[in-house]
Amino acid sequence: EQTHKSLKNIDSHGHVRGESIYVDDIAVQQGTLYGAVYDAPVAHGHLKHINVRKAKALPGVVAVFTAADVPGENQIGGIIPDEPLFADKEVHFWGQPIAFVVAQTEDIAREAAQLIEAEITPLPVITDPREAKEKGELIAPPRTFVLGDTATAWQACPHVYSGQASTNGQEHLYIETQGAYACPAENGNIKIHSSTQGPTAVQKTAARVLGLPMHAIEVDVTRLGGGFGGKEDQATPWAVMVALAVYHLKRPVKYILHRMDDMRMTGKRNPYTSDFKIGLDANLKIIAYEATFYQNAGAAADLSPAVLERTLFHCTNSYYVPNVTATAYSCRTNLPPNTAFRGFGGPQGMFVIEAAIAKAAQALGVPAADIQQKNLLQAGDSFPYGQKAENPEAVSSWSAATRKYALDHIAQQTNAFNAVNAHYKKGYALMPICFGISFTKTLMNQARALVHIYHDGSVGVSTGAVEMGQGVNTKMLQVAAQVFSIANERIKLETTNTTRVANTSPSAASATADLNGKALEIACRKLLERLKVVAAEELAIANVTDVTINNGWVHAKGQKTELDWNTLVLQAFLKRVSLSEVGHYATPRIHFDQSKEKGHPFAYHVYGTAITEVTVDCIRGTYEFDAVKIVHDFGASMNTIVDKGQIEGGLVQGIGWMTLEELEYNKQGKLLSNALSTYKVPDIYSVPKDIQVEFLAAEGSNLAIFKSKAVGEPPLMYGIGAYFAILNAVRAFNPQVTPAFDAPFTPEKVLTALYE
Ligand code: LUZ
Ligand code: MOS
Numbered sequence: 001e002q003t004h005k006s007l008k009n010i011d012s013h014g015h016v017r018g019e020s021i022y023v024d025d026i027a028v029q030q031g032t033l034y035g036a037v038y039d040a041p042v043a044h045g046h047l048k049h050i051n052v053r054k055a056k057a058l059p060g061v062v063a064v065f066t067a068a069d070v071p072g073e074n075q076i077g078g079i080i081p082d083e084p085l086f087a088d089k090e091v092h093f094w095g096q097p098i099a100f101v102v103a104q105t106e107d108i109a110r111e112a113a114q115l116i117e118a119e120i121t122p123l124p125v126i127t128d129p130r131e132a133k134e135k136g137e138l139i140a141p142p143r144t145f146v147l148g149d150t151a152t153a154w155q156a157c158p159h160v161y162s163g164q165a166s167t168n169g170q171e172h173l174y175i176e177t178q179g180a181y182a183c184p185a186e187n188g189n190i191k192i193h194s195s196t197q198g199p200t201a202v203q204k205t206a207a208r209v210l211g212l213p214m215h216a217i218e219v220d221v222t223r224l225g226g227g228f229g230g231k232e233d234q235a236t237p238w239a240v241m242v243a244l245a246v247y248h249l250k251r252p253v254k255y256i257l258h259r260m261d262d263m264r265m266t267g268k269r270n271p272y273t274s275d276f277k278i279g280l281d282a283n284l285k286i287i288a289y290e291a292t293f294y295q296n297a298g299a300a301a302d303l304s305p306a307v308l309e310r311t312l313f314h315c316t317n318s319y320y321v322p323n324v325t326a327t328a329y330s331c332r333t334n335l336p337p338n339t340a341f342r343g344f345g346g347p348q349g350m351f352v353i354e355a356a357i358a359k360a361a362q363a364l365g366v367p368a369a370d371i372q373q374k375n376l377l378q379a380g381d382s383f384p385y386g387q388k389a390e391n392p393e394a395v396s397s398w399s400a401a402t403r404k405y406a407l408d409h410i411a412q413q414t415n416a417f418n419a420v421n422a423h424y425k426k427g428y429a430l431m432p433i434c435f436g437i438s439f440t441k442t443l444m445n446q447a448r449a450l451v452h453i454y455h456d457g458s459v460g461v462s463t464g465a466v467e468m469g470q471g472v473n474t475k476m477l478q479v480a481a482q483v484f485s486i487a488n489e490r491i492k493l494e495t496t497n498t499t500r501v502a503n504t505s506p507s508a509a510s511a512t513a514d515l516n517g518k519a520l521e522i523a524c525r526k527l528l529e530r531l532k533v534v535a536a537e538e539l540a541i542a543n544v545t546d547v548t549i550n551n552g553w554v555h556a557k558g559q560k561t562e563l564d565w566n567t568l569v570l571q572a573f574l575k576r577v578s579l580s581e582v583g584h585y586a587t588p589r590i591h592f593d594q595s596k597e598k599g600h601p602f603a604y605h606v607y608g609t610a611i612t613e614v615t616v617d618c619i620r621g622t623y624e625f626d627a628v629k630i631v632h633d634f635g636a637s638m639n640t641i642v643d644k645g646q647i648e649g650g651l652v653q654g655i656g657w658m659t660l661e662e663l664e665y666n667k668q669g670k671l672l673s674n675a676l677s678t679y680k681v682p683d684i685y686s687v688p689k690d691i692q693v694e695f696l697a698a699e700g701s702n703l704a705i706f707k708s709k710a711v712g713e714p715p716l717m718y719g720i721g722a723y724f725a726i727l728n729a730v731r732a733f734n735p736q737v738t739p740a741f742d743a744p745f746t747p748e749k750v751l752t753a754l755y756e
Pocket of ligand 2: 181
């Protein structure tokens with residue numbers, strides 16, 4: 001058996017040489033025009049009138065489109081139809097698109113957009129989710145997950161603590177900003193190149209807005225320069241705008257957002273504010289947990305109801321709690337609609353129970369790790385949504401991490417350091433994670449692949465997976481190479497295109513390699529079986545099961561023959577055997593009944609444990625992460641390089657969310673942190689000095705591709721440990737501190753806490 005486990009990301013050469021193609025790199029067709037959006041300069045108001053006269057008069061301007069120019073439905077909402085493409089009658093957030101200018105050049109388009117004037121009568125602005133809830137501004141009815149009975153359980157709890165916790169949003173900051181390029185095709189059809197995680201979402205929405213059947217719209221995606229959830233739903237409006245312009249003008253139209261436009265107009269990770277109550281028995285067992293989550297959805301549903309659901313699914317992290325009542329409100333505010341972001345509500349829920357545990361630990365005078373460890377999930381334990389933990393790696397990853405990284409030694413070193421240093425303090429924290437793999441909407445857990453074997457023996461693979469830097473194409477290549485047992489060089493990954501693979505789910509939920517990989521495996525196995533029949537005929541072997549293909553050669557009952565892959569493929573072609581196949585995969589076993597809030601929504605769970613060590617400068621409030629040491633449950637990793645990269649990237653992104661990245665909107669709903677000068681993301685100097693990733697010895701899951709567990713989102717949640725490591729360092733300096741549990745723990749907040 002060939003091993004591909006250390007295959008480098010197949011895009012790495014193109015990336016470092018600057019040869020990889022993104023939307024803005026596509027060679028433009030003759031006659032291409034450029035777009036720019038005019039967006040709302042207030043967060044809420046009646047839209048009385050739009051004056052586009054001056055913009056249209058600017059030389060080089062070709063057209064200005066508004067809601068009045070939409071031939072189909074002026075609607076881009078997915079889960080709930082509550083979001084127009086262009087504001088009409090009302091504006092609901094600062095940055096909401098009102099008009100789309102199309103001009104000869106990008107500069108002219110942008111200049112013209114600034115000449116548009118909108119008459120807007122201001123309405124009251126809400127930015128706070130608790131205020132929205134008070135005023136009845138809910139996106140959808142609240143959801144409640146219940147396990148056991150918290151009401152009676154409190155009586156059995158000698159220790160009960162309650163409090164609040166909140167997490168701010170997070171800017172996706174994909175390196176490639178949003179953008180799209182659409183071209184007219186024959187007979188009124190339109191082809192869209194889009195930087196989207198959801199080609200079908202773009203296709204469907206363009207068809208809806210233009211009043212065309214889906215087959216009239218072709219969406220093609222080569223790769224994205226990052227998505228992180230920000231292009232699951234929110235790549236759509238720009239793609240639909242250029243398609244609308246093509247519809248009217250019959251000319252190619254391109255629109256790439258500038259960074260500040262992107263930051264202002266797009267939604268981000270949902271901020272949350274939450275209440276918690278936790279009850280423990282004398283042995284530190286968590287007996288009861290209650291949480292109420294207020295999600296800041298922004299001005300429209302977007303994906304927030306699904307994000308909200310995942311907050312509830314992950315509200316107990318990797319712990320077993322027998323009595324749980326968790327309620328979540330999706331609150332409508334006048335911010336840009338918030339959306340998917342790596343973890344999809346899970347991190348927001350997990351932060352709250354970690355805060356509850358930290359609060360209990362401080363009150364009881366025990367390390368939080370003692371409470372964490374005593375409550376880790378065991379096999380057969382039930383999650384609040386009814387699914388039972390199968391092969392949980394919570395205890396095993398915790399034990400492996402504390403053993404391998406010598407937690408006792410870390411504790412000793414930390415105390416010794418703190419005993420002799422007055423102005424620097426060290427802290428550490430453990431962060432176990434548990435993340436469910438599958439789209440929580442069961443129907444989305446399906447995928448398809450299309451495989452062509454060309455008659456020279458080379459292979460072309462199309463799937464619904466979108467490459468966004470996560471290495472999914474590399475994994476798809478490995479699937480085909482391993483099933484056929486041929487060299488990697490024989491296989492090419494095609495672009496993701498709605499005419500080759502239809503009705504795709506977005507590349508999201510960490511499930512892309514599983515879903516598309518399984519579909520691809522099915523297609524390849526069908527072709528392999530067909531080729532084996534041809535080989536048996538060629539070699540006059542009675543029993544097809546005696547034929548295998550190994551490393552590009554046909555073997556008959558373990559005997560190498562003179563027949564190689566290329567010859568076999570050509571023979572099949574000459575015999576008029578089909579060399580093309582599709583595969584369809586739908587995750588088995590999963591289901592969820594929303595009326596009961598119970599079911600088995602996840603194919604499996606991913607586990608792991610991180611130990612985060614930090615040093616805080618107690619004069620300045622600044623901090624440096626000395627180390628983050630992780631034991632992660634990859635199952636049987638099919639590509640250790642790609643997978644390790646995902647852990648490191650996810651960790652750093654999580655640390656950024658917990659420490660540096662501070663979104664700031666003013667009371668009028670204007671984004672103040674609207675550029676990289678005012679919004680700080682982790683850089684090479686702020687990442688931990690030492691990151692260690694150990695692969696947990698684990699089985700994997702049959703529902704993971706080649707038993708290699710999904711790896712995209714789970715590591716982000718290791719970053720939550722950063723908050724609690726800093727808190728522990730602060731407590732070493734100021735034992736009386738009352739933790740605010742309001743992430744990010746910026747140096748300013750650290751300083752305030754140190755001298756509280
Ligand atoms: N997107 C989605 C997701 O539509 N459903 C999900 O469950 C999900 N989970 C994580 C990330 N994106
Ligand atoms: Mo195009 S927009 O080059 O099909």
